[in-house]
Each structure stands twice: as structure tokens, then as C-alpha cells.
Amino acid sequence: MSKRAQPSLSSSSQQKRAKLVSDQSSLKDFFRSSPTLTSHDSAAGKGKSKALGPELVEQLNTKKGATPEVIDLTSDPEPTIYRVSGCETLSATPGQADVRDSPGGALDASDRPSWKPVLGKHDITAQPNYQPIGVDPLVYDIQKFPWPANTPAPYSFLVHALVTLSGTRSRIVILNTLTNTLRTLLNWHRPSLLPSLYLLSNCLSPPYSLVELGIGSSVISKAIQHISGLSSSALRRLYNSSGDPGDVAFEAKSNVRTLIPHPPLLITAVYNSLLNIAKSKGQGAANQKQAIVEKLLVAAKGEESRYLVRTLSQNLRVGAVRTSILIALARALVLTSPHILGGFVREDSPYHGTSQSVSAVQSIAAEGKKAFDPACDELHEKFTKAEALVKRVFVRHPNYEHIVAGLFNGGLDSLEVRVPLTVGIPLHPTLGSPTRSLDEIYDRLGDLPFVAEFKYDGQRAQIHGVRGVKDDNPSVHIFSRHLEDMTTKYPDIVHLVRCIFEDQPQLQSFIIDSEIVAIDPGDGGLKSFQELSNRARKDVEMSDIKISVCVFTFDLVYLDGEVLLARPFRERRSLLRSRFPPFLSCDKGAGRLDHVESCESENGRDAIEEFWQKAVESRSEGLMIKLLDSGTIQEDRTQKGNARRKPLPATYEPDKRTSAWLKLKKDYVVGLGDTLDMVPVGAWHGNGRKAGWWSPVLLAVRDSSNDCLVAVCKCMSGFSDTFYKEMVAHYSEGSDNCSTQPLWRTDTGGFRPDVYFRPHEVWEIRGADITLSPVSLAALGMVSSSRGLSLRFPRFIKTREDKLLEQASTVDFLAQMWKGQQGKSATAQGGTDDGDLVDVELDTEEVAEESDY
Structure with missing residues (x-):
């Protein structure tokens, strides 16, 4: 455990x-x-x-x-x-310069x-x-x-x-x-x-x-x-x-x-x-x-x-998430007097408020008036623009030190120029939205052209490469989905990238989005994610590599000094395939490079359905559906019955789950289109064959706004006997991980477990669908004023060793999944998980980071 x-x-x-x-x-x-x-x-x-x-x-x-x-x-x-x-404490002597201007x-x-x-x-x-x-x-x-x-x-x-x-x-x-x-x-x-x-x-x-x-x-x-x-x-x-x-x-x-x-x-x-x-x-x-x-x-x-x-x-335990900090930073900068930032802010800046405009709005606010004054509208408009700018810069260049230096040297106006997307600094990746069936995909995208790609069972990797200036020795960095540097974990891929630079003298720099998959070194056949997880996590030597890998590329976001984020996927994909063809180094132990296997919707629905069946029968997790060209899609009808259309760009959107990228997993495809990352927070004593074990287990998701965990459902499916025994040892009654009293901050609603677990693990859970529940308080008020949400037929998949509690699924995500399934299943309208499920034995326990996009 x-x-x-x-x-x-x-x-x-x-x-x-x-x-x-x-x-x-x-x-x-x-x-x-x-x-x-x-x-x-x-x-x-x-x-x-x-x-x-x-x-x-x-x-x-x-x-x-x-x-x-x-x-x-x-x-x-x-x-x-x-x-x-x-x-x-540092005290200033008379006549000393203001400390606020001191570099340190x-x-x-x-x-x-x-x-x-x-x-x-x-x-x-x-x-x-x-x-x-x-x-x-x-x-x-x-x-x-x-x-x-x-x-x-x-x-x-x-x-x-x-x-x-x-x-x-x-x-x-x-x-x-x-x-x-x-x-x-x-x-x-x-x-x-x-x-x-x-x-x-x-x-x-x-x-x-x-x-x-x-x-x-x-x-x-x-x-x-x-x-x-x-x-x-x-x-x-x-x-x-x-x-x-x-x-x-x-x-x-x-x-x-x-x-x-x-x-x-x-x-x-x-x-x-x-x-x-x-x-x-x-x-x-x-x-x-x-x-x-x-x-x-x-x-x-x-x-x-x-x-x-x-x-x-x-364990800071405050409700300040990254987005809130970025919004607050933007607002603070809008309200800060230009001379504090160095006096370089233009009077007509679209982001910074002038001293006069801020003072005018403050006077209105001090009098308790409603903020309908033009000065208030102007300030709020600057808030909106500044917030979007700071968030956009951060997801492309997540480094507070560089951002603060850029702000002090040029304010918000030149922030994107001073802190650009940079090779060697990872950007937050685009994420896929879950879907439940091919029918839903066609309903969402309509006639817009898309490509279906294998969703490989590997580890997502962002690969950065830049040719050296002096010695022509390329610098290579490999980052995980969570932006962690895992370059030393994959020396075979580093060697592969350097071989590509040698093979292409004109290539100067690039950032590629990809999936690293374990393969058979003989025939290139795909291996399971468990095989990949057996590799050491850092400081790996080429001579120690026993698990060969292939880099399956699927997107190109930067090439030879040009940022490609704003280009449609069709163009980025074409550049990727032409500039980075499949590559196999003849050096022993080096990694391989290939493109993800794919099928375009322009080949017809029959071809897409046949490709889907191929994915189901393969070692892949399912399909990724990606919009090729920007277009518009029809939203749900408004209260007046009018249908509205909204734009759907095929651009690369860092740190967003977008409808331009849809994921269709083969497991439970007629149920939930995605798994949930949940936290075990309690359990009941097992009966019959499970006497002496914990079964069922109470699972929770995060409520980030209230900084706590909220119980959702009971789970007793998917556990092997070995896992049950390990769970009993890890959550032994009376230990620091298990108590008969609720010592840890968790809202269990109507659930009353026999024991409470110390929240510190994240489990991947799959279910049939999301249901309204009179017992659960998760997402209460978001979809119903009297009922929360629960997961029907939950099944344990594996422990997510790579995830922290803050990365567990949220009540907002749960509510989004519930709203997305409405009209797709009759069971979505009611019912709760009653825990009366049949166990499915697992032969292995998966314990490493995998792709989630």
C-alpha cells in the first residue's frame, strides 16, 4: 500500500x-x-x-x-x-533608502x-x-x-x-x-x-x-x-x-x-x-x-x-489554489500605482489602472454605491484582461520567478514578450474530455473533421530539444504530465533525440507532445504499462536498461523558434509527420520514435468504427478524438428555444480540458467514459469470506472550495485477496492510519463507516454511471438542492502512486460528468450505490504514473 x-x-x-x-x-x-x-x-x-x-x-x-x-x-x-x-528584524537607519526598492x-x-x-x-x-x-x-x-x-x-x-x-x-x-x-x-x-x-x-x-x-x-x-x-x-x-x-x-x-x-x-x-x-x-x-x-x-x-x-x-490547509493566486496577482497589479512598478506603465495600458481611475473607483466603493459607474466598468474590464494574460503566461511558462521579474521590468503590457514559451521549461499540457460512445462524439462534433488516435497505455511525455550554440551538443529535457523533469529516467530517449539532431542538420529546436510506451525490442510490439513502471525513476544508465521504449508522437507545439499553439491541429500534425518521420537508431539500447496510429473521419464512419474495434482488441486504452480544423458546434437550446453555436478551436490549449480533444476509453464505454481518482476515507467490517478484511471501503473526492474531502460511495469490487490483506495491514485498527473516531477532515454525509482512514492515498476507480444520492453530499447544490452525487457500481482499478491528494478528482469534475451523461442512460436519473456488487479479482497491482489526457 x-x-x-x-x-x-x-x-x-x-x-x-x-x-x-x-x-x-x-x-x-x-x-x-x-x-x-x-x-x-x-x-x-x-x-x-x-x-x-x-x-x-x-x-x-x-x-x-x-x-x-x-x-x-x-x-x-x-x-x-x-x-x-x-x-x-531589519531596522532602517535614518536617511536610509526605502527597503521596498532593495533587491534583496x-x-x-x-x-x-x-x-x-x-x-x-x-x-x-x-x-x-x-x-x-x-x-x-x-x-x-x-x-x-x-x-x-x-x-x-x-x-x-x-x-x-x-x-x-x-x-x-x-x-x-x-x-x-x-x-x-x-x-x-x-x-x-x-x-x-x-x-x-x-x-x-x-x-x-x-x-x-x-x-x-x-x-x-x-x-x-x-x-x-x-x-x-x-x-x-x-x-x-x-x-x-x-x-x-x-x-x-x-x-x-x-x-x-x-x-x-x-x-x-x-x-x-x-x-x-x-x-x-x-x-x-x-x-x-x-x-x-x-x-x-x-x-x-x-x-x-x-x-x-x-x-x-x-x-x-x-499540508497548508487553506483554500488558495493556483488559479486563485494568479487571478489575485493580476488584480493586484491592475490596482498598483505605476510608480511602484517602476513608472514604465503607459497611461493607455489595457491592463494597468491609472492612479486617477483607481482612486475614482475607490471613492465610489467607499460610499457604498453599486458599481455601475463607467470607471468601475473600465476597471473590471482591465481585471478580466489582466487575469487572462497572467494565466495564459503561467500555463505556458510556469515559473513565478521569471514572471515576477518580467512584471518588474515591463509590467503586464510586455509580459508575454518577456516571459514566452521556452524550450527547456515545460508548458501545461492540453487535456482530453471524457466521452461515453462514438455516438456522443458525432453528436458533439457534428460534421467537423477529426482524427481518431490510439490512446496508448504508457506515460505522457513532453520532449524538449535545442541544438547547442557553442559545441553543437543538443540539450534535451523530458517532462511528465505533471511537469516533473524525468530526463534522467530515459537516457535512451535522450540518445534518440541527439541522433535525430545529427540526422537533421537544419533542425534547431522543438517541443513535442508524446506517449512513451514499453515495447518488445525485437518486433516493436506493445507491452503493458506495468512493464514500463518497472524502470527506475531517475539516474538510469543506458547499460542498465532492460525495458525498451518507443516515443509515439502526437503533437508539435514549437519548432525552430516558432510557437505553434495557435495553429490548427491539422497543420501541427502535418509538420510533425514531415519533420519527424519514424526513426530507429542503430545504436544498442536507443529508443525509437514513431507516430500514433490513427484514422481520419473523412474516411467515413465505417472506417472509424472499424478503427475503434481495433483499439478495443489491442493493448491501447481506447481512442483520442482530435478536431483537425477550427469550427463551430451547436450548444444546447436556450430557455427561449433558440439554438446557439459556439466556436470550437483546434488550437493547442495548455492546461484545459477541451471539446476539441475527446477521449473514449474501451473499458466501461457504455458506462462512464473516464475513471475517477478517489481517496479511501473509511470502511466497514467484512462479512462471510471477507470477515477480517475491510469491505466495503468508503471513497471520497475533493471539495477544493471548502478544502476538504467529501464521501461519494462504497466500493467492494476489483480488490484481490492479496490487496485485501495488504489493506488490513496498512489500515490496522487503532493505528495512525485507522481510527474509530473521525480524526481527519472528511465530510461523510449520511455514510457511517465502522472505521475512518487517514486520507493519504489516491485510488483509480471506474463506475457504470453517476447517480443522484440521498446519502452523499458530494456536489450538493450543484445538480440538486436536496441530493448529492454517488458512483454506481464502483470498481477499484489501481493505486495511483503518482498522484497526491490535491490531484484527486473534484466535486466539480463529478458534477460535470453527471451533466455530461444526462440523456445517455436511463439509470442516470436516480438510484444509489448499495454496495451489493460482485468482486472482480485482479492478477496484478499497477503502481506507477500513466497517461491521463
Whole structure:
């Protein structure tokens, strides 16, 4: 069974980003007993045993409201004095330049205050009093000093925003909070903008970079113990009562007092400390990381400790997804005065508001008037254009550092020019929309020409290649669907691309969308996805390759310096086939290149149906249907009975599920046209042959707007006996993964399982159709005011080792599938999953990343 860290349900996208925690162990080890508490030499990174004073006595399970005793460090003959290197408050001396214009936001060491030990206990729970940040940005007072003038942005300000985000489910309040946060940083400390974007996104760097925090749960546990004095058992009781590591850290520190008042943490310093943790490698790295964590926690005040630990545990638990952050960034830039951005913004900018126009709208908003004034309309129009621009740039070039630099050097007007689609930086791929039958495909597309392609059972790969400038040695990068760099996993493909450059002297650069499939090296026959998953994930040597692969290309988005996204698929496909014909290197172990097998609709429906039957009988998963030329399709009739037509472009649309790309899977084609990625959150005790096992299992999807999981259905089909046994071992009753009490944030609605599971796995589930349910609360109010949605005849396919909780299916996707199936099946109108299903045994367990487009 999968054992991995529980990520935040609030982060972007979507899509798998760069991991904040790479070796995070299961939270069952989070409060593992630490036999010796140590104080650390930050230079050497080695621990030396040292007493911290009397251990706190915790009585959480015996007396309600009991609080731990306060550590009296004054009674310790050798009290531990912490200095938070790099985290001190930086004060500006008279006449000094405004810190907001400082490239790094830091002053010289001579300007730092000298902190001396002061006897006594200092309250570490006090927080600055910031103005409410979830209000309308037009009434938010940006001129009010958010913190002492001419000083860098404190971490407490970002925490103030995180607290506001975690306390609301309103999308409007979430966008207002993010907009006001980013706008404040733009106005008062620009160097904190980039670190804040990453901290709000719960990551340290772009997803394709190799920066990984690499901090284990035991390091965090020992750090909390060291600075609080609590025993391992007391921490465990805290965790059992809250279920959240951040809450544990907050409670553990709530009554701790220090000998000296520690200077406030800074946003830039916290981010740099996390980068220092990521850089700690080799012998003694764990001690070095623990020392940094302890220094941060000691300096943290109030809610800061909660969100520091949540950041370290990759479980931020706020409702700020990637799209919201991008929208907020765009709005903040529209509202920011041009001189703050360098004074280069044109007065007639289609994106930036002028000082006069923003002030006029603010006056209207302050008077409480309805925003029907022309100035309001103009500002909202700029909001819309700016949001579309920032999102468009990000999905083509997902790097906040480059985007922020582009904004500071040219504003929104020249952002697309300064931050273009670039070879070596992955763009978010186009995704396919599920369909249920060929009839539905013809209904959707009408007479528009399309091509049907085999949907191979492999791993989606975005291949970037560019010829070297000096030594003519091509640079090659291979990225996964989630934008992770997997170049070192496929040295045979890297060698293949370099051979292609040698074979085509005129070729300069390209970005190809493709599928990597395991093949028989003798006859080129397709092998299963399980075969491909047996390859090592990184640092593979050509001599170690035992599984041969073929790159099946299906799209070309960049060629020799030209971006092809806006061209119709027919043109991109023609260029791909003419410039990149099938290629087989004669070098031993090198990969192959071929085109996906396909059939065009212009050959007639009989040919398409025959091609579909061929796909069903092959090792492929089904078909991908792609529109060849842009056109228009008929929408559903309006309430007045008028039929409307909407445009359907055949362009490449990064990070979108478009009707121009439809996927038709051969399994359950008369039922659901797609699988769901669901999270096991509970179970019932099995009966009969399954006595002693968990059956059925309660499955949930994500509700991203409320930052929680929502139970959908019970599943007892598709599990092998081996899997049942592993499930019992992994979710043993009374363990940290299984409890009779609902310790974890999941809305189970009318489902009442015997036990609750700690959400940390994602399972691929297939069902017959989506039904209205009086028990489930999933998508309640989206399709019905009184009923949620459930999955009929759910069947377990495999564990998705490659997916984090934030990448599980959402209630929005579930509602979209339900709406899409209306009129296609009589069973779509009602009924619920009653769990009375027949098990289907699985011979193998699939455990690696596969294509999903």
C-alpha cells in the first residue's frame, strides 16, 4: 500500500507540482519517540545531548481544558539560548533608502539590532494587529502602514492572510485576501512578493526544478519536542485530538516562554531558511535541518508556528489554489500605482489602472454605491484582461520567478514578450474530455473533421530539444504530465533525440507532445504499462536498461523558434509527420520514435468504427478524438428555444480540458467514459469470506472550495485477496492510519463507516454511471438542492502512486460528468450505490504514473 505525506488540498492545480517534501514518511511516524533531545551546532550540524529542564506534564486525555506547565528556563543552570540567524528584524537607519526598492530587502549586518538576553519570560503568542485583509480591495487602505515603516515584510503578515484564508469558504473572500496580500507586498516590500507566491502555493520552486525540501516527519517531531519539552506521548495525544501537525505545534508552544524576545520572522528569511533545508545534504543533514526548524519555531509567535509546521508538512490547509493566486496577482497589479512598478506603465495600458481611475473607483466603493459607474466598468474590464494574460503566461511558462521579474521590468503590457514559451521549461499540457460512445462524439462534433488516435497505455511525455550554440551538443529535457523533469529516467530517449539532431542538420529546436510506451525490442510490439513502471525513476544508465521504449508522437507545439499553439491541429500534425518521420537508431539500447496510429473521419464512419474495434482488441486504452480544423458546434437550446453555436478551436490549449480533444476509453464505454481518482476515507467490517478484511471501503473526492474531502460511495469490487490483506495491514485498527473516531477532515454525509482512514492515498476507480444520492453530499447544490452525487457500481482499478491528494478528482469534475451523461442512460436519473456488487479479482497491482489526457 502507498505510504506518503498528506499534502494540502488547497494548492494548485492541478496539476503535480515541485514537491516540498520528497522523503516525507507517513504521519504515523510524526510523533515517534525521541530518546535524546539535543541542541545543535548550526555550523557543524552535529547534536550534543543537553538537558532542557523539567518535562512538561500533559493531561489531555484525562481533564478537559487542562494546559501544560510552563517551562521555567530560568531554573535551568544552562538554559538553551536560541539565536535565529537570518531571521532577525531589519531596522532602517535614518536617511536610509526605502527597503521596498532593495533587491534583496536586507540591510548590512551593522544595521541589525543587537539582541541581549533579558531575564524573565516573554509571551510568544502576541501577534501584530493588522487591518482586516479579506475586504474588497477597493476599500482596503493600502496607504496604511501594515508594519513599521522602512522594514521588510514580517512573516506574521503572511500568516495573517493564511489565517483569513483558512477561516472562509467564500471564493470572493479568498480572492480579496490574496489580492490585498500581494498588493500590500507590491507597495511596501517588493522582495517579499516572490517568496510569498511560493509559500502561498506550498512549494519552493517550479515543479520541474530539482529543489526538494527533503525533510522527514521525525525531524519535525524532534524539533517540536526540543523547543517545547513535551514528551513523545504528550505530542501523540495532541495529534490524536487534532489530527493536524500544525495544530500540535501551536498547542505545544502556546504556554512556552523564552528568556529573550526574539525578533520577528521575515517572509524572505523563512523562505531562505526552507531553501537552506533543501540544500542540506550528506552526513549530518538531518541534524542541520532540525536545527533550522528549531530556530524558526523558537522565533515563531502565535499562529506562525502552526503555519510553519503545516508548510514543512506540505499540508497548508487553506483554500488558495493556483488559479486563485494568479487571478489575485493580476488584480493586484491592475490596482498598483505605476510608480511602484517602476513608472514604465503607459497611461493607455489595457491592463494597468491609472492612479486617477483607481482612486475614482475607490471613492465610489467607499460610499457604498453599486458599481455601475463607467470607471468601475473600465476597471473590471482591465481585471478580466489582466487575469487572462497572467494565466495564459503561467500555463505556458510556469515559473513565478521569471514572471515576477518580467512584471518588474515591463509590467503586464510586455509580459508575454518577456516571459514566452521556452524550450527547456515545460508548458501545461492540453487535456482530453471524457466521452461515453462514438455516438456522443458525432453528436458533439457534428460534421467537423477529426482524427481518431490510439490512446496508448504508457506515460505522457513532453520532449524538449535545442541544438547547442557553442559545441553543437543538443540539450534535451523530458517532462511528465505533471511537469516533473524525468530526463534522467530515459537516457535512451535522450540518445534518440541527439541522433535525430545529427540526422537533421537544419533542425534547431522543438517541443513535442508524446506517449512513451514499453515495447518488445525485437518486433516493436506493445507491452503493458506495468512493464514500463518497472524502470527506475531517475539516474538510469543506458547499460542498465532492460525495458525498451518507443516515443509515439502526437503533437508539435514549437519548432525552430516558432510557437505553434495557435495553429490548427491539422497543420501541427502535418509538420510533425514531415519533420519527424519514424526513426530507429542503430545504436544498442536507443529508443525509437514513431507516430500514433490513427484514422481520419473523412474516411467515413465505417472506417472509424472499424478503427475503434481495433483499439478495443489491442493493448491501447481506447481512442483520442482530435478536431483537425477550427469550427463551430451547436450548444444546447436556450430557455427561449433558440439554438446557439459556439466556436470550437483546434488550437493547442495548455492546461484545459477541451471539446476539441475527446477521449473514449474501451473499458466501461457504455458506462462512464473516464475513471475517477478517489481517496479511501473509511470502511466497514467484512462479512462471510471477507470477515477480517475491510469491505466495503468508503471513497471520497475533493471539495477544493471548502478544502476538504467529501464521501461519494462504497466500493467492494476489483480488490484481490492479496490487496485485501495488504489493506488490513496498512489500515490496522487503532493505528495512525485507522481510527474509530473521525480524526481527519472528511465530510461523510449520511455514510457511517465502522472505521475512518487517514486520507493519504489516491485510488483509480471506474463506475457504470453517476447517480443522484440521498446519502452523499458530494456536489450538493450543484445538480440538486436536496441530493448529492454517488458512483454506481464502483470498481477499484489501481493505486495511483503518482498522484497526491490535491490531484484527486473534484466535486466539480463529478458534477460535470453527471451533466455530461444526462440523456445517455436511463439509470442516470436516480438510484444509489448499495454496495451489493460482485468482486472482480485482479492478477496484478499497477503502481506507477500513466497517461491521463
